[in-house]
Amino acid sequence: LTDKFERVCIIGVGLIGGSMALGMRKLKLAHEIIGLGRRIENLKQAKKLKIIDDWSLKPEQAVKNAELIILATPMGAMPELVKSIAQNFKPKVILTDVGSTKLKMIEKILPLIDEKVDFVPAHPIAGREKTGAKYADANLFKNHWTIITPTQRSSKKGVERIKRLWQALGAKVAIMNPKEHDEILAYISHLPHLVAYGLVSTIWNQEQALPVLRFSAGGFKDFIRIAGSSPEMWRDICLDNKEMIFKALNQYQNQLEKLKQMIVKEDGGGLEKIFYESKKVKEKVEKQNG
Amino acid sequence: LTDKFERVCIIGVGLIGGSMALGMRKLKLAHEIIGLGRRIENLKQAKKLKIIDDWSLKPEQAVKNAELIILATPMGAMPELVKSIAQNFKPKVILTDVGSTKLKMIEKILPLIDEKVDFVPAHPIAGREKTGAKYADANLFKNHWTIITPTQRSSKKGVERIKRLWQALGAKVAIMNPKEHDEILAYISHLPHLVAYGLVSTIWNQEQALPVLRFSAGGFKDFIRIAGSSPEMWRDICLDNKEMIFKALNQYQNQLEKLKQMIVKEDGGGLEKIFYESKKVKEKVEKQNG
Numbered sequence: 394l395t396d397k398f399e400r401v402c403i404i405g406v407g408l409i410g411g412s413m414a415l416g417m418r419k420l421k422l423a424h425e426i427i428g429l430g431r432r433i434e435n436l437k438q439a440k441k442l443k444i445i446d447d448w449s450l451k452p453e454q455a456v457k458n459a460e461l462i463i464l465a466t467p468m469g470a471m472p473e474l475v476k477s478i479a480q481n482f483k484p485k486v487i488l489t490d491v492g493s494t495k496l497k498m499i500e501k502i503l504p505l506i507d508e509k510v511d512f513v514p515a516h517p518i519a520g521r522e523k524t525g526a527k528y529a530d531a532n533l534f535k536n537h538w539t540i541i542t543p544t545q546r547s548s549k550k551g552v553e554r555i556k557r558l559w560q561a562l563g564a565k566v567a568i569m570n571p572k573e574h575d576e577i578l579a580y581i582s583h584l585p586h587l588v589a590y591g592l593v594s595t596i597w598n599q600e601q602a603l604p605v606l607r608f609s610a611g612g613f614k615d616f617i618r619i620a621g622s623s624p625e626m627w628r629d630i631c632l633d634n635k636e637m638i639f640k641a642l643n644q645y646q647n648q649l650e651k652l653k654q655m656i657v658k659e660d661g662g663g664l665e666k667i668f669y670e671s672k673k674v675k676e677k678v679e680k681q682n683g
Numbered sequence: 684l685t686d687k688f689e690r691v692c693i694i695g696v697g698l699i700g701g702s703m704a705l706g707m708r709k710l711k712l713a714h715e716i717i718g719l720g721r722r723i724e725n726l727k728q729a730k731k732l733k734i735i736d737d738w739s740l741k742p743e744q745a746v747k748n749a750e751l752i753i754l755a756t757p758m759g760a761m762p763e764l765v766k767s768i769a770q771n772f773k774p775k776v777i778l779t780d781v782g783s784t785k786l787k788m789i790e791k792i793l794p795l796i797d798e799k800v801d802f803v804p805a806h807p808i809a810g811r812e813k814t815g816a817k818y819a820d821a822n823l824f825k826n827h828w829t830i831i832t833p834t835q836r837s838s839k840k841g842v843e844r845i846k847r848l849w850q851a852l853g854a855k856v857a858i859m860n861p862k863e864h865d866e867i868l869a870y871i872s873h874l875p876h877l878v879a880y881g882l883v884s885t886i887w888n889q890e891q892a893l894p895v896l897r898f899s900a901g902g903f904k905d906f907i908r909i910a911g912s913s914p915e916m917w918r919d920i921c922l923d924n925k926e927m928i929f930k931a932l933n934q935y936q937n938q939l940e941k942l943k944q945m946i947v948k949e950d951g952g953g954l955e956k957i958f959y960e961s962k963k964v965k966e967k968v969e970k971q972n973g
Contacts, residue, residue, distance in 0.1 A: 518900045538898050567898070580886050580895045585902045591939040592878050593961040596870050599934065605870045606968060608828050608857070610808045613875045614968070615905035621965030624958035631946050631954050642943050644889065646936070649881040653932050656925055661918045668914035671883040675911030678896060678904070 410465030411529030700755030
């Protein structure tokens with residue numbers, strides 16, 4: 394609580410950046426929050442909604458006196474952006490981000506920044522099916538995990554401040570290395586999305602031969618919602634986390650083939666065993682979430 | 684509305700059978716509804732909750748004067764059950780069911796029943812993640828599809844009465860042949876469940892090496908919920924609809940392999956195209972659902 398930031402720059406005032414800004418303002422965690430981005434209408438709306446104190450279209454100027462800079466643009470845009478603003482960073486600035494993958498992003502950013510920059514990457518695992526500042530929600534991160542992945546350029550104090558920031562926003566915080574983060578996310582987020590994309594496109598291809606979509610029920614509607622996420626974001630994630638996703642996808646393909654062979658061989662006992670296991674996983678997760 | 688049933692027997696007073704009974708009672712669509720089953724506690728509770736008028740543990744006796752018999756037990760139990768009660772059917776009784784697959788079930792039931800039985804299979808596509816009469820809900824079928832699949836033993840009048848029954852319960856009704864039903868359901872229901880079972884078991888296997896479940900977020904939680912459905916029911920569905928599921932699974936495996944190859948080759952454009960297509964499917968389905 395003695396830990397207020399002076400000038401904070403949030404680059405990319407979308408759902409995530411906007412929700413961070415709104416939360417920080419409500420909790421008075423910053424003296425001044427400047428929103429930066431490319432879409433003037435979005436920034437104006439963010440100011441009108443009191444999500445940010447002010448805005449600018451010129452990050453290279455606006456970051457000059459910032460004590461904390463948050464990269465909340467699409468991941469693909471981050472390296473180019475950092476390149477254009479890094480020479481204006483104040484010494485000991487804390488630079489953080491909210492990207493969905495970590496290893497490749499860090500590899501790209503590290504050579505672009507000075508040794509004096511306190512670079513503390515983070516990833517809030519929160520829903521992202523809507524986009525834009527107008528959906529900003531100060532409670533978006535509440536009870537969700539944020540994973541911090543320190544680098545060789547993260548100071549102990551920087552990690553501590555980013556950790557306290559996320560805890561103040563209501564998140565559960567875990568600290569791990571970037572590789573472990575990317576591996577975990579490959580299983581619990583990237584693989585499920587690819588599985589959903591594969592399913593929706595299979596059914597869409599089938600739709601030409603036999604109209605099935607009109608009968609879509611409960612379970613399938615969840616897949617459709619998942620597969621409605623931002624195409625650009627998921628393209629970037631697939632390319633950035635290629636190796637881990639490849640590993641997880643292979644395991645999944647083997648498991649699915651095993652299920653198919655059980656169906657072909659009419660192995661009811663084998664199927665039932667796997668289905669029971671899944672039911673137990675459900676009960677385990679429900680218990681864990683209280 | 685002049686179409687009230689006299690004595691109705693519902694065999695298997697679980698979520699589906701119980702919800703039908705409750706709806707029919709509320710709408711006064713039957714003079715008397717008898718619940719039949721094996722678990723006396725469940726039947727007693729159903730009577731107490733005014734879901735059924737009375738109950739019996741002896742279907743072979745109770746069906747004697749029934750005008751409508753609804754099979755709402757697990758699919759695997761239906762043929763044996765019909766065998767044990769068919770000799771007591773009243774002529775022109777309407778026999779219907781609520782099973783999730785149709786072709787194999789009909790093949791098994793037809794040789795067991797008299798020519799005078801009016802056999803009109805139906806399948807309400809409604810959530811089934813909870814089980815037992817205590818979850819009965821008269822609105823369970825509202826705005827969901829019920830598919831009726833007439834057989835060579837369905838009279839025009841019988842189909843019409845079952846159709847009106849489901850419409851009265853709030854369902855949208857489609858009439859098609861059993862093969863078409865099974866093909867459609869393979870895509871929109873059976874494939875999604877297998878995909879979810881495959882995913883949950885893959886992640887569960889991984890959990891031994893690297894604990895990932897504690898970080899499970901939005902999308903994956905939907906998979907977990909889907910994969911928590913009744914193992915026995917899904918075993919029966921997989922065995923009964925083997926051919927159609929095999930066809931749908933093969934198409935899905937090909938599509939997933941295509942996605943994997945795009946990731947391996949870092950074909951961002953190809954990935955984005957498939958992801959955009961899925962987003963359009965989402966918008967199409969949302970529009971269709973109003």
